[in-house]
């Protein structure tokens with residue numbers, strides 16, 4: 001079932017074009033949103049989460065149109081959103097904060113609501129900190145608290161803006177399990193800079209670059225963009241789109257391989273670099289030609 005259909009979305013901040021002609025579809029499962037800094041990911045998530053109206057294009061969330069007040073309300077009832085900078089009241093306890101969000105989400109029956117708040121706090125591993133004041137929590141704990149708030153009420157669409165930032169490896173693993181389970185039943189849109197998150201969690205991936213969709217497909221298809229374009233060698237090679245020294249001491253390169261290069265299996269990161277690196281190179285050439 002189509003959960004979100006975005007067609008030709010556009011948004012400008014003054015003279016900055018943040019999004020242009022953005023079209024994509026989300027269904028049940030986890031979709032990763034990748035893109036360089038400033039690509040427009042947060043802007044897009046805010047639009048889908050009804051926190052920001054688009055300047056152009058159409059958006060349907062479970063058939064509702066968020067550009068109308070009743071449509072917006074209907075979408076908000078089905079939505080959980082973890083923004084990039086969640087605002088916390090530092091003197092609330094963890095429990096009070098999630099309980100407050102649950103009230104806003106119209107969970108009016110006190111006992112049922114409290115059971116639900118306890119459920120999501122437990123799901124993010126904050127059982128033992130439920131009575132702690134938010135100001136006493138670590139950065140990673142606050143991130144998990146924001147995730148709990150996004151999950152309260154079991155929403156059908158969950159939008160997560162860089163949810164793994166600040167999580168330690170164990171918590172990241174736990175987060176992936178939680179989101180993978182959620183993706184069995186719900187629609188999850190997840191913005192991240194971690195290609196590992198995409199590899200281990202996402203059935204679909206959308207790559208944004210400079211406000212435009214550069215790719216929409218599966219993680220395997222994204223990796224496939226770099227097929228025949230990744231190689232290793234003992235020394236750095238100047239002609240590659242991207243090169244880095246790996247832990248083994250070998251240099252890994254993405255780009256046009258020289259003849260006889262030792263080709264290796266591409267990863268999602270290689271596919272992403274092929275896409276974004278090629279676009280950056282093309283715009284540099286276009287800029288240079290002017």
Ligand SMILES: Nc1ncnc2c1ncn2[C@@H]1O[C@H](COP(=O)(O)OP(=O)(O)OP(=O)(O)O)[C@@H](O)[C@H]1O
Nearest residue numbers: 013016017018035036037038039040041042043044
């Ligand atoms: N409130 C704003 N006013 C003016 N320009 C903005 C505003 N918010 C974002 N921008 C600009 O819009 C573009 C897209 O920004 P956005 O935050 O959506 O990107 P992003 O992909 O989420 O980046 P990051 O990965 O760094 O979080 C950037 O050029 C940014 O500078």
